[in-house]
Amino acid sequence: MRRTAPSAGTTEHEAGQGGAGRRDPGAGTWRARIRRAVRAASRPGPWKRGPVLAGSAVLLGLVLLLHARITDRGGLGSLVETFLPWFGLPVPALLTGALWRRSPSAVVALLLPVVVWLNLFGGLLGDKSRPGGDLTVAEHNVGDANPDPVGTARHLAASGADVLALVELTERARGTYEKELARAYPYHTVLGTVGLWSKLPLSDTGPVDVKMDYGPLGDTKPAAVKMTYNRALRTTVATDRGPLAVYVAHLGSVRVLPRRGFWTDSRDRGAAALAEALAAERNERVVLLGDLNGTVDDRALAGVTSRMRSAQAEAGNGFGFSWPARFPVARIDQVLVRGVRPDGAWVLPATGSDHLPVAARISW
DSSP states (O other): OOOOOOOTTOOHHHHHTTTTTOOOTTHHHHHHHHHHHHHHHHSOOGGGSOHHHHHHHHHHHHHHHTGGGSOOGGGHHHHHHHTGGGGGTHHHHHHHHHHHHTOHHHHHHTHHHHHHHHHHHGGGSSBOOOSOOSEEEEEEEOOTTOSOHHHHHHHHHTTTOSEEEEESOOHHHHHHHHHHHTTTOSEEEEETTEEEEESSOEEEEEEOOOOOOOSTTOOOOOGGGTGGGOOEEEEEEEETTEEEEEEEEEOOOOEEETTTEEEOHHHHHHHHHHHHHHHHOOOSOEEEEEEOSSOTTOGGGHHHHTTSEEHHHHHOBSOOOOBSSSSOOBOOEEEEEESSEEEEEEEOOOOSSSSOOEEEEEEO
16 A cells, blocks of 8 residues: 655654644744743843842931931940041952942942031032131140150141140159250140140130049049039130130040940040030130030030031041041041131141140131
């Protein structure tokens, strides 16, 4: 019996099985397309990429925006505000990550910390100094462990400051500073560990009780030796434009304690007492020079900074960080003014202290 040849387009197998088990050559292609479509649908879209980066950017922005609402339990709020300008550092790293992940949402989220940071600190980036100035004032925490008080004194005398405030003076080094600064500054006064040297006459000098505690657990020095450890004074400088009230202060240190966190109790009590003294000051023109162990952003100093203006913020160039001297990260040495205009503010070169000296030009 003669076999009929399969028709064109039909395989022998299909012909022999009557078309049973027929395969569509395009079936594999369609299944691959479906798998690819499912995988594409399951991938996050551009706006869903980098959720961790976007969340981190929002969190950073909220910390900058709401820093005043951060609890101060354990000194956390004060610690954050001390180093607040440095919270801008993560922005370049987050931006790099956002671009690498091609995440538009993370890039947009970064606008929050950038805008808030610039609002807080953008004004400090340029040079705001201007010509002029009737008086140059300077402040330096000379350091109780300073190995070279002679060199420090000579360095400060060469600064050209008309009024020079020194804090953290020790009994051992006091004579050295008095001797080395005598030629440049014919007038000076020292109370406890703070002193003021001036080219102009001084009067009405007296201590300012900043309610110092001298131990992390609140131990107060006995009354008999209280004046030995006096850390603030107020005096009047006689200028050709009228009297200028000058305060010199060294507020309590801050410490990190294992069970109490960022300990600021002594500093905070001193700041409150200093604020009271400034509020009671009757002279229209006032300058505060000192190591306040806090920045002007620190809420603990609000009583002081609400009554005084920062020379660095108004007439400085940059942040003017003063501590620690080897790698300054915070400006805790301040020149604050009221009733006078700061025309310039700057940081002087390092001495043997762990702080940098700060200076400002002021005018009437």
